[in-house]
Structure formats: C-alpha cells, structure tokens
Amino acid sequence: MLSERIKKVGISPTMKIAAKAIAMKAQGIDVVDFSVGEPDFPTPEYIKQAAKKAIDENHTKYTINAGTLELRRAICDYLQKTHNLSYDPGQIIVTNGAKQAIFNTILALIGEEDEVIIPAPYWVSYPEMVRLAGGNPVIIDAREENGFKITPQQLKQAISANTRALILCNPSNPTGAAYSEEELLALAEVLKDEDVYVIADEIYEKLIYDNFRLTSFAAVHPRMQEKTIVVNGFSKAYSMTGWRIGYMAGPRDIVEAANKIQSHSTSNANSISQYAALRALTGPAYEINRMVAEFQKRRNYVLQRLKSIPGISCQEPQGAFYVFPNIASYFGKEYNGNYIRNSYGLAYYLLREANVVLVPGAAFGSDKHIRISYATSMEQLEKGMDRIAEALRKLKTPAKVKYVRLNNYHTNVRKTVPVEATLNAERREALIAEAEAHLKYDQYFEWNANINGLVIQLRTNQPHLYDFWLENWYPAQLESDLEPHGVIYAVDGVVGREPYAFYHAPTSTALLFNSDYYASLRSLALGMVADLGQRLFDTHAVRGFSGDLNGVGFVLMGPKGTQKTPVFYQLLQDANLALHSNDLLFVRYGGGYAVADNAERKLYVPTRHAEYYEPLKALFERSKCENVVEDRAACEYDKCPLIDSCIMDRGFPYCFLASKISAAMLDPYWIGGMRKHVKRIDVQVLFLLTADPLAPPVKELAAEDALQILSTGSAAGAALQPQGQQPPFYNPHLLNKDDQALRKQSEQFARLLEMARCYQINTAQASPRGVSEKILEILRGR
Ligand code: PMP
Numbered sequence: 067m068l069s070e071r072i073k074k075v076g077i078s079p080t081m082k083i084a085a086k087a088i089a090m091k092a093q094g095i096d097v098v099d100f101s102v103g104e105p106d107f108p109t110p111e112y113i114k115q116a117a118k119k120a121i122d123e124n125h126t127k128y129t130i131n132a133g134t135l136e137l138r139r140a141i142c143d144y145l146q147k148t149h150n151l152s153y154d155p156g157q158i159i160v161t162n163g164a165k166q167a168i169f170n171t172i173l174a175l176i177g178e179e180d181e182v183i184i185p186a187p188y189w190v191s192y193p194e195m196v197r198l199a200g201g202n203p204v205i206i207d208a209r210e211e212n213g214f215k216i217t218p219q220q221l222k223q224a225i226s227a228n229t230r231a232l233i234l235c236n237p238s239n240p241t242g243a244a245y246s247e248e249e250l251l252a253l254a255e256v257l258k259d260e261d262v263y264v265i266a267d268e269i270y271e272k273l274i275y276d277n278f279r280l281t282s283f284a285a286v287h288p289r290m291q292e293k294t295i296v297v298n299g300f301s302k303a304y305s306m307t308g309w310r311i312g313y314m315a316g317p318r319d320i321v322e323a324a325n326k327i328q329s330h331s332t333s334n335a336n337s338i339s340q341y342a343a344l345r346a347l348t349g350p351a352y353e354i355n356r357m358v359a360e361f362q363k364r365r366n367y368v369l370q371r372l373k374s375i376p377g378i379s380c381q382e383p384q385g386a387f388y389v390f391p392n393i394a395s396y397f398g399k400e401y402n403g404n405y406i407r408n409s410y411g412l413a414y415y416l417l418r419e420a421n422v423v424l425v426p427g428a429a430f431g432s433d434k435h436i437r438i439s440y441a442t443s444m445e446q447l448e449k450g451m452d453r454i455a456e457a458l459r460k461l462k463t464p465a466k467v468k469y470v471r472l473n474n475y476h477t478n479v480r481k482t483v484p485v486e487a488t489l490n491a492e493r494r495e496a497l498i499a500e501a502e503a504h505l506k507y508d509q510y511f512e513w514n515a516n517i518n519g520l521v522i523q524l525r526t527n528q529p530h531l532y533d534f535w536l537e538n539w540y541p542a543q544l545e546s547d548l549e550p551h552g553v554i555y556a557v558d559g560v561v562g563r564e565p566y567a568f569y570h571a572p573t574s575t576a577l578l579f580n581s582d583y584y585a586s587l588r589s590l591a592l593g594m595v596a597d598l599g600q601r602l603f604d605t606h607a608v609r610g611f612s613g614d615l616n617g618v619g620f621v622l623m624g625p626k627g628t629q630k631t632p633v634f635y636q637l638l639q640d641a642n643l644a645l646h647s648n649d650l651l652f653v654r655y656g657g658g659y660a661v662a663d664n665a666e667r668k669l670y671v672p673t674r675h676a677e678y679y680e681p682l683k684a685l686f687e688r689s690k691c692e693n694v695v696e697d698r699a700a701c702e703y704d705k706c707p708l709i710d711s712c713i714m715d716r717g718f719p720y721c722f723l724a725s726k727i728s729a730a731m732l733d734p735y736w737i738g739g740m741r742k743h744v745k746r747i748d749v750q751v752l753f754l755l756t757a758d759p760l761a762p763p764v765k766e767l768a769a770e771d772a773l774q775i776l777s778t779g780s781a782a783g784a785a786l787q788p789q790g791q792q793p794p795f796y797n798p799h800l801l802n803k804d805d806q807a808l809r810k811q812s813e814q815f816a817r818l819l820e821m822a823r824c825y826q827i828n829t830a831q832a833s834p835r836g837v838s839e840k841i842l843e844i845l846r847g848r
Contacts, residue, residue, distance in 0.1 A: 074197045076699075080190060080429045083413055085710040087423040098450035100424040102441045103239070104307040105387070107360075109342075110353040113304060116345030120338045129334040132325050133160025133313070137340050140347045141313055149282040151291060153315045159325050160343070162335045164269045164299035164312030166328070168233075169195050171265055171295045171314060174323035176201035180230040185216045186431035187390065189239045189267070193431070201230070205431055210392060213381055214241035218252045225260055232257070234283060235267040237274060240430045240437040241390040242365075242383020244274060247281040254287035263320070264294045269312070270386040272303035272354055275362040278384045284315075292317055302386075303354060304346045309339040361387050364440040364447055371451040375458055387441045390427065394434035399461035406461065407717025409433045414716055419460070420453035428715075472720050474691040475530045479565045479581040480727055482589060487569040487801045494570040497577050501525075501555040514550055515539035517595045518605065518652045518665040523550035524587075528558040530692075534584040537690055537731040539591075540667050551602075552594045554578065556587050569801045574598055584692055585729070588670055592650050593801035595665065599652060600807065606653040606814035609797035612646040612662060612747060613637065615845040619662060619747025621651065621822075622841075623776075623796055624755030629829040629837070633755065635678035636838035638737075643842075644744045645734055650799060653749060653818060660749040660821040668731045673722035677707060678834075685737065686722055686730040695724035702726065750848055752824040753841060761828040764840050769819035775826070777812050823848075 083101065090097050120126075132138065138155035145151040161167040168191070176182060176199040184192050185208040193203035206224045208214045221232070234253075237244040245253075257264065266283035274280050284294035299312025312335075314324060334340075368389050372380045377395035396406050404415045409426035413436055416422045427435030440447055489497070504527060511532035515522050521542040524535050542548070552574035558581070565581040567590055574597075576590050596607030610623040611634040622637075624630045637643055647664040648671055654661050673694055676682040686694075695701055698714040701724040706712070714721050722728065734743040754767070754775055767775070776795055794800060795811055825844060829837050 071198065071200060075194045080425050082710045082712060082715065083410075083417060083423060083425065086414075086417060089710070090417075090421065095421055098420075098422045098446050098453065099442060100422055100438045100440075100450055102439045104441060105302060105305040105357060105361075106441050106443065107305045107357050109305050109309070110346075110349065112349050113306065113342045113346050117309075117338050117342040120341035125337050125341055127337060129337045129340060131329045131334050132158065133335060134337075134340050134344070137344045137347075138313075140344055141315065144347050145282075145296070145315060149285040151282060151285050151296075151315070157318055157321050158313055158315050159321055159328060160335050160340060161299075161312045161314060161328065162332055163301060163310045164267065164297050165191065166332065166335075167295075167297045167299070167312045167314035167324070168192070168265060168267060169198075170324035170327045171297070171316070171320065172196060172199050172201075172231075173327050174320055175230055175263060177230075179228060181226060181228040183221070183224045183229060183232040183262075185234070187214060187238070187240050187427065187435065188233070188431050189235055190429055192233050192235075202228075204229070208238075208241075208243070210381060210434075214238060214243035214390070215245055215249060216253070218256045221253055221256045225256075225262060229260075229262050231263040231265055233265045233267065235270075236280070236283065237270040237383070237385025239270065239386055240388050240425070240427070240432075240435075241381065242386045242388050243381065244278055244280060244384040247279070247286060250281055250283055250286040254283070254290050257293065258287060258289045262293070264290070265297060266294050267297045269297065269299050269302055271298060273358060273361060273387060274385040275358070275365060276384065280385070295320060300343050300346055304343075305357070306339075306342070306346065309336065309342060311335055311339045311343040361440065364444060365389065367444070367447060368438060368440050368451065371455070375455050377458070387439055389438050389440065390432075390435050391438065392434050393427075393436050396458060396461050398463060400464040401457075401460040401462065405464070409436055411716035412436060414711060415461075416454060416457055420450075420457035422450045422453050422457075470687055470719070472687065472691055472694060472696070473689070474694045474696065474720070475533075476696075477530070477581075477583040477693055479583045479586070480693070481565075482583065482586045483565040483567050483578065483581050485567040485569055485590065485593070485801060487571065487803070489568050489570040491570070491572070494568075494573065494575060497568055498555065498575070500560065501557045501577055501579070504557045504560055505555075512544075514542040514544050514548065515591070516542035517591060518599055518663060519603070520551040520595050520598055521548065522591055522594060523553045524556060524591075525553065526556040526558075528556055528582050530582050531556050531558075531584060531587050534670075534690065534692065534731060535587065537668050538584075538588060538666055538670060540665075551598055552576070554587065554590060554594070556581075558582055569594065571597060571802055583727075584670065585727070589799050590801075592665075592799040595652075596650070596797075596799060597802045597807070600810055600814075604655070604814075606655070606811070606818065607797065607799070608651050608653055608662070608818075609649065609795065609799065610651070611648055612651050612664075612749075614644045614646055614744045614747045615640070615842070616642055617748065618751065618845050618848045619646070619749045620751040620753060620841075620845060621662070621749060622753045622755065624753075624829075625796055628755035628757045629834055630755055631675060632678045632834035633829060633837045633841070635675065636834045637841060638679060638742075640838075640842055644742050645737060646744055646747045650797075651747075653814070655814075655817045655821070658821065660818050662747050662749050664745050667733075669734050670729050671732045672726070673728045673730050674703075674726060676722045681737070682732070683722055685732055688736075689730040689732050691728065691730045693725055693728040694720050694722060694730075695728065696720045700724065749818065749822050751845060752818065752822050753844075754824060754826045755829050755837075756826055757830045758828060759830045761826065761830070763828050763831060764844070765826045765828075767824045767826050769816065769824070772819055772824040772826075773812065773815055776815050777808075 138158040295316035380391035413426040599605035
C-alpha cells in the first residue's frame with residue numbers, strides 16, 4: 067500500500083509523450099525532439115579537464131556534506147560579484163542539482179497543510195514537491211496578457227495565514243518570461259512585511275536575451291535577502307546537466323535545516339563534479355556568451371516562424387530556451403480521426419502526424435499552450451517548424467462533432483459484499499423486518515425476473531439496482547398472486563450496517579444491505595438460482611466463458627491468472643464462433659445431451675474487456691454503464707496499455723480501461739447479431755485452463771482426472787493461486803457450500819464429463835492467440 071501523500075503526486079504527461087517518442091525513435095522514425103530540457107552544447111573543455119585533474123588527484127571520496135569549502139567560497143564570491151549579495155560559506159549548500167536544493171528547502175520549510183504560492187505556468191516539479199512535503203500548492207495564474215508574470219495584487223490576494231512560501235522561477239521554465247528589477251521590487255513590497263519566504267529559482271539566470279538585466283530576488287530589496295532562498299546551478303549555464311551540481315544560498319537556519327535533510331538522504335554532491343563546478347565559476351565567459359548568442363538566434367527564428375502560423379499567438383521570451391505559444395484556437399478541430407480537445411491532444415497529434423515531440427502546456431498547469439524547446443540545432447528547428455506548420459494547416463473544424471455522453475452510474479460501494487449463507491429462521495425474520503422498515507411505499511421498486519425459469523423477485527429502494535436488474539434479466543409476470551421462487555431484498559441507507567448480504571436457503575430469501583454496486587446483487591441472484599435450480603430441477607450452474615462453433619458447444623474454465631478472458635476474446639474473433647455466456651451457464655442433462663442455457667438477457671461485462679476486443683468500446687458507449695472512470699485522476703490502471711497515449715490526458719471524457727470494476731449492460735446480439743450470440747448450446751467440450759510452465763500445451767483429461775481438478779480447483783493455475791483460495795469449482799457465485807451441495811456439484815460434473823470431452827490447455831507458454839488456435843483446432847475436429 068502506498069502512502070496517501072504519494073498517491074497525491076502525479077507523473078507528468080511529459081513522461082508519457084517522452085516514452086512515446088523514445089518508442090518511435092526505436093522504430094527508426096525520424097522524430098524531431100522539441101522537448102529537450104538541457105542545452106545541446108558540450109560541457110566546455112576546461113571544465114572537463116578540471117574533472118580529470120580531480121580524479122588524478124584522488125578527489126574521489128566523500129566531501130563535507132554541504133560541499134567543499136573552496137566551491138562554497140567561490141559561490142559566495144560569485145553572488146557578491148554578480149548580485150552584490152553577501153553570504154558566508156555557512157549559508158551555502160552544494161546540492162545534487164538545483165532540483166535537490168528546491169526539494170530540501172521545501173522539506174525544511176513546509177509542514178502539513180502549509181501553503182506554497184506557485185505561479186502557473188510552473189515548472190512541473192514545484193507542486194509535486196510541495197505535495198510530497200505534505201503541503202498544499204496554491205496556484206495563481208501568471209496571465210499570458212501580463213507576459214506570464216504575476217502582479218503584486220495577485221500575490222497579495224493569494225497570501226493567507228497558512229502561506230509559508232512563494233516559488234518564483236526567473237527566467238521561467240516553461241514560458242521564458244523574466245521579471246525586471248522593477249517588477250520584482252513591486253512583489254517585494256507585498257512580501258516585505260509578510261512572514262513568507264521566497265524560493266527564487268534562478269537556474270536560467272545566464273540564459274537571457276536582448277541585453278536583459280537579471281536581478282536576483284534576494285538583492286531586490288534590503289529586507290529580501292533574509293526571506294529569500296536563492297537556488298541556482300550549473301546544469302543550464304555550463305551545459306552540465308549530467309554532472310548534477312546546484313546550490314542554494316539563504317538564511318542560516320534554513321540552510322542548516324536543508325543541510326540536515328541532505329546529510330540523511332544523499333550526502334554530498336558528486337566530489338568530482340564539485341571540482342568541475344569550481345572551475346566553471348572561475349573560468350572564461352566566452353563559451354557561455356557564444357551559447358547565449360546562438361540561443362538568441364534560434365529564439366528569434368522560432369518566434370518568426372510561429373508568427374506566420376495562423377491561429378497561434380506567442381509572447382516573446384526574454385530568457386531560458388523555451389517558447390510557449392498559445393494554441394487554443396486549434397481545440398475543437400480535427401484531422402484524420404484526431405479530434406483536438408486540449409494541449410495534450412495537440413501534442414499527441416503533432417507527435418503522430420508530424421513526428422515532433424513537444425510538451426503540452428497542461429503539464430505546466432496551462433492547458434492553452436505548448437512548450438517548444440529550442441535547445442536543438444537550427445537544422446532540426448527548421449525541420450520541426452515546417453512539420454508543425456504543415457500539421458496544423460491540416461486541422462479543420464469538423465462538420466459534425468460526435469459528442470458522446472455516457473449513461474454511467476458511479477456506485478458508492480465498490481467491492482462485492484461478503485455473504486452470510488447460514489441464517490436461521492429467527493434471524494431471517496429479524497432481518498426482513500429491518501429491511502422492510504426501509505422500503506417506504508413511495509421509494510419502493512419491485513420486479514420479477516425470470517432467471518433460468520425461476521421467478522426471482524427484487525424488492526429494493528435503490529433505483530440503480532432496479533435499473534440494472536431490469537436490463538439484466540428477462541421479465542417474469544408481475545402479478546400479486548404469482549408466488550416467486552425466491553425474493554431478494556436490496557436495501558440501501560440502513561444506518562449502522564456495513565455493506566453485507568445474507569441468504570436463507572430453506573425459504574430462498576436473500577438480503578443485501580447498503581450496497582448500490584450491481585455486481586453484488588447479480589451474484590446473489592445467480593447464487594440463489596444455482597442453489598434453487600439444483601434442488602428443484604437438477605440444473606447445474608457452471609462458471610466459465612462459453613460459446614459455440616458450428617454446433618459444438620464448449621466451456622472455458624480456469625482460475626484467475628490463466629488468461630481466460632484474453633483467450634476467450636481471441637476465440638470470439640473467429641467468424642464462426644458465437645458467444646454464449648461470459649460468466650455462468652445453467653446445464654441440464656438428459657437424453658445423452660448436456661444442454662446449457664444462458665439466463666441473462668443482457669450481459670454484465672467488465673468494460674476493461676475492451677482491451678481484448680476493440681469493437682466492445684463502441685457497444686459500451688451505447689449501453690448502460692456502471693463505474694466507468696470519468697475523471698483522469700481516478701484511473702486505477704497501473705499497467706494500462708495506453709499508458710503513453712492516455713485518452714483521458716487528451717481530454718476524452720471517459721475511459722473503459724481505467725477501472726477493474728467498471729461494467730456495462732451489453733446486449734450480446736449487438737456484437738454481431740444472431741451469428742455472434744446463442745442462448746443455448748450443446749456442451750461437447752470442456753477446456754480447463756492452467757498456467758503451469760511444466761504442463762504440456764494440450765492434454766486430454768480422463769473424466770476422473772478432470773473431476774479431481776475441478777473439485778479441488780487446484781491444478782489449473784496452481785502456480786498463481788495458493789491452495790484453498792479458489793472458490794469451489796471456480797464458481798464464486800455458489801452460496802450453498804455445504805457437503806451435500808458440493809457433492810451434488812461433483813455428481814453433476816461427473817455427468818457433464820460423460821457427455822463432454824475435457825482438455826487441459828496450458829496458457830503459460832503461448833500467447834492468447836496461440837492458445838485460441840489450439841482450442842479452435844480441437845473444436846473443428848469435433
Ligand atoms: N529549475 C528549473 C526551472 C528547471 O527547469 C530545472 C531543470 N529542468 C531545474 C530547476 C533543475 O535543474 P538541475 O537539477 O539539473 O540543476
């Protein structure tokens with residue numbers, strides 16, 4: 067289990083775009099990368115020499131935690147010279163990149179519920195660092211029309227009693243905006259009497275254009291140095307991203323606290339890199355100047371290209387190596403099936419259509435923009451801008467927008483409830499009285515379902531359960547003098563009760579308390595019908611997928627982990643194969659046949675099955691759904707196959723794969739009409755899936771061996787499921803598990819095995835497709 071704190075921290079969509087780009091490059095696709103966050107220049111030679119010398123002189127051991135005294139002194143000299151700021155080495159820590167300086171500062175300053183003001187667009191890590199520390203980021207909008215800079219009024223309004231700090235990135239990643247000395251001073255005026263620190267991230271300080279003069283926030287006002295933690299580093303100015311050296315300078319108590327954190331986490335920054343950084347600070351300026359001149363040329367080029375693209379506006383950045391154009395006018399446009407809903411969608415489109423990687427503004431808290439990094443060669447810039455212009459030109463407003471609104475209900479309870487199946491008559495009476503007390507006449511729903519020939523009456527006060535119940539089953543007559551075979555009370559809103567279910571077999575009564583999750587009600591109904599049917603008509607409830615190929619009926623059974631679902635959907639792709647049941651079938655024996663019925667009018671299908679059978683998506687969109695995820699943050703699918711092209715990131719309003727418990731009431735005839743669904747099959751073959759690396763791919767089982775596996779539920783998938791954890795006969799719907807009922811199941815399976823052949827199929831060594839080929843071969847041979 068992860069901590070609540072880490073659960074609040076997201077991975078940025080940037081990583082997904084990057085993952086996609088890497089995959090495309092691996093396929094040999096000529097990708098232009100505009101997502102780069104580091105200069106494309108080599109680290110200057112004199113700096114590399116200093117590192118070599120450090121190695122030769124054996125400076126390869128731990129240094130003092132805060133960094134070597136020489137380097138900290140050099141940093142003090144630098145801050146004095148460039149910003150007229152006085153620090154002593156005790157106020158400096160050399161860190162593993164500027165990133166660690168920011169993180170340590172935040173950890174040192176921020177406690178539970180403390181607020182940190184962060185202007186958006188922001189560098190991706192700021193809010194997540196605040197969340198990791200347990201604090202709350204308070205995002206304020208650095209508006210485009212204000213040059214992506216916050217105003218003193220905005221800052222003033224955002225300050226509350228809980229505000230502990232402001233993070234100010236100057237020049238900014240991602241906008242390139244830089245605050246002038248006057249603008250900083252106006253912010254300082256707001257802060258000077260407040261108990262608020264400023265974390266001044268000045269990592270791009272050297273990368274400034276048009277003779278802009280950058281003032282450090284600590285130097286802008288006499289009272290600011292004591293309230294400011296200056297963060298800087300060597301990654302950007304000296305093209306040293308991989309060397310991992312940054313630093314912080316600030317008030318002594320904060321620096322000491324940050325030093326403690328670093329001493330218990332990473333210790334000193336790399337010793338060799340520290341010697342290289344020392345050389346960087348004392349080295350010549352011409353290499354930096356050359357790089358800055360080149361960046362300025364590229365910035366101007368990209369700006370001029372963007373100007374010529376209709377529908378794009380772009381602020382002129384004064385620093386860093388990013389431009390941040392506004393692309394919102396392309397939302398709602400479409401090309402070739404790509405409908406643009408947000409910045410992620412546009413970034414994804416440009417990736418697919420133009421093979422250009424860039425970062426969607428949403429990653430920086432600004433969905434109307436994209437970030438283009440020009441830390442790449444002029445040649446790449448020309449190529450990439452050509453491609454972007456061409457791809458954007460293709461986007462057109464579609465004649466008709468397909469707007470899908472899902473019929474979807476979110477349940478409060480999200481787990482199937484435990485069932486107590488051993489009630490005595492007295493407790494049954496008491497529970498029914500309790501249930502009926504909650505079934506007020508004006509919120510009461512009653513419906514008789516015909517489930518495999520038995521009339522099961524639902525009495526509920528829960529509209530969603532009633533709704534799904536009606537969808538799921540064939541109706542039975544609803545007359546007051548028709549005595550149902552069984553009754554289910556499903557009562558929501560009973561104070562003081564956990565979600566729980568009860569079953570009283572002698573009177574065929576079930577009660578479900580405080581659950582609006584349909585899976586529980588359905589399972590209870592199926593369990594009742596299985597039990598009643600067994601007792602009354604000798605029908606046999608079998609759990610599995612079932613189907614028919616040219617008149618040959620089959621059942622696919624197996625425990626969790628044996629790939630039953632993907633194998634079944636693979637089988638369904640055979641043109642002649644029809645779906646029978648996706649969960650439970652009722653078998654009747656007689657005349658030498660085993661005839662199985664599917665009792666469900668509509669199938670309750672986990673929407674995640676769309677992962678295995680694409681056409682289901684379009685059908686689910688027209689079905690009644692339960693618990694389909696409609697909020698990106700609620701996605702629960704860590705191993706999602708769409709991880710690098712998440713449709714919800716691109717603004718799609720829901721995702722069928724995002725939750726394990728989402729389901730749709732699917733009309734099985736929608737899959738492909740009469741050809742693709744049958745209600746009744748003649749069971750001739752039973753496939754028991756196993757995921758055992760040592761088993762042969764296919765093995766025909768003698769009836770007694772098959773029976774042994776079925777009744778213990780052990781052999782198939784044994785490697786994945788510990789003994790005793792599978793429900794008997796793989797059937798989780800069984801309510802009555804007393805000896806007599808289980809003996810009866812064994813007898814019924816013995817009869818089935820007289821009429822049907824049984825094969826053990828090993829899914830451990832083959833793909834679902836390979837397995838399905840084997841199964842089809844057997845079925846065709848019958
Ligand atoms: N701050 C900002 C605004 C950045 O863009 C970056 C790097 N992308 C950093 C801090 C971290 O730099 P490093 O850890 O490499 O010094």
